[in-house]
Amino acid sequence: MQIGAPSMAVQSVDQPEELDLTGFHLHNLADVTVPPDLLVLDLMTNRLRELEPPILSLTGLQRLSLRQNLLTDASNLSQANFKPTLQALVLHDNQLTEIPQLAGYTALQTLEVSYNSISSLQPLTSLQSTSLKELYVANNAVQHIEAVDHMTNLRLLELGSNKLRQIQGLGTLHSLQELWLGQNRITNMSGLNQLTTLRTLSLQSNRLTSMVGFGSCIHLEELYLSHNGISTLEELERVPNLRVLDVSNNRLTVVSGLETLQCLKDLWLNDNHIESLEAIEAAAREGGLSSTLTCLYINGNPAASQSGADLKGRMLMAFPKLEQLDDTMIT
Template identity: 50%
Template sequence: MLTELDLTNYHLPDLTGVEIEPSLTAIDLTANRLRTLDPRILQLQGLRCINFRQNLLANVSAWSTCECKGTLEDLEFRDNHLSTIPCLKGFVHLQRLDCSYNQIRNLVPLADLDSNRLEELYVANNKVTAITALSHLTALTLLELGSNRIRMIEGIASLTCLRELWLGRNRITKIDGLTTLVNLRRMSLQSNRLTSMLGLESCAALEELYLSHNGITTLEGLAPLTRLKILDVSSNRLTTVEVSALATLTQLEDLWLNDNRIPAIDVALDRALDPVRHSLACIYLEGNPAASDPQYKRKLVNMLPKLKQLDANFL
């Protein structure tokens, strides 16, 4: 009895010549040329996982009529031509949903998703303008909304199980709405419109923080983030590292400061790096005036005895 069907990279325009057995529980249709949903797939009652990645689907509204609502756990429509997320009412066991790389404008259809098991939601690289209709998805541990048109961090206060929040490449100007997200481990706000780091103080469990390509001028608000291991503030407008900025980050292993305006490798920088002197294994400083120092490498190696990587070079 066949339970899995893998048609990856077959470039099929449709499934006319393919036998769809009722016993199927997993189907992978990645990299085909499908424009419509085969009615036989909609009739499968035991389907748990289906992947429509890299097809030509523009309208999948028929998915709301499928007969696997009580079993489906993993659904992927990544990299198609969708303008809207299909109605997912009744999909009570859904754990993972990926609608990234489409032309979706809002998250409103997710208000009807009544699964209390959804753990991972990916709607990156679309045209979403606001974070809405997610407050009931309280089991989410990962939310990926990068490369959209979002201006505010909102509507996620109830998502207290979140461990990963990816909001890079949006239009966010302020870090806000995170006070209840005390379980966050990874967060990305790269390539937004931030001028301040303040607003992260409640996220004391953070281990990785990515803030590159913004307009940040000061390292601040980091004191509560004592578990931080990776801090990326590259491509900002930093002119100095304040002596107190890294004072509590004694577990920091990677520090990305490249492409800022730090003037020199001097006593002030030495003092600022003192709290991470025995934890830091990687530092990026290229693209700063400081990197033009003829003794650049020697000075940093002397400052940081545990250093294993300077910029892209392993020591």
């Protein structure tokens, strides 16, 4: 396939229903032959500024990727012939200021509009389908969580790097398993009390001073709270299935409640103000951490610097399954 050719013969013997034009630096589709029976069309990393008729006329398309283009407006998606069949729409890294109206997209399962200039989720009300399972709106300018309450089958919601100040509008998302809210302006964890199916929660780089609020997420397995202002470990006894806990870069002076975590494998406590290792060692003796913990970050605390060369020996004595201590692999 050559860009200079008058027409591009795009269907291959192996994958006659897929067309991958990634990185062809296309400004338009004037010299591209788009087969009418495509199921997958990938136009990532080009210079397209609009959705052209050859795309919109496709009738059975299931996946469309326009990642890293120059789109400023995707509103003509409302005219597409593939509305009943499209399962994945990727508009990541363009210049969109609004989420397009998606009425009629009854099969859509994945919507990716991260890295744009979107300020509101309100247009999502047009997507009346409950088929959506993954929604990515990271690195935009969204101020409120809204217009997602009808997405009852949503499993992943990514809203990191926006302008959110509170967690709201999630009470009906009873299938949600992953919630990514890092790098926002959130001050507390209220609004999570009905998310009992949640497995992963990320709130790193926000404005939290307390951990209170996540305890209803009883099936939680991964909790990321680094780079906040948390001074006390709280509600850990309510999440016995936790495997990953990251509370690095906070204001912890002591640790407590770790003995209730019977499944924990990764523990990030680095860059806090922890003055003693005794509570950590006690958690190993009193709970099950001694047989589960494989990764521990503790550097950047007074307790670690004061222990000096004894740190590794003490931690291995407490956690014999340890495979990594800070940046060092243990062999």
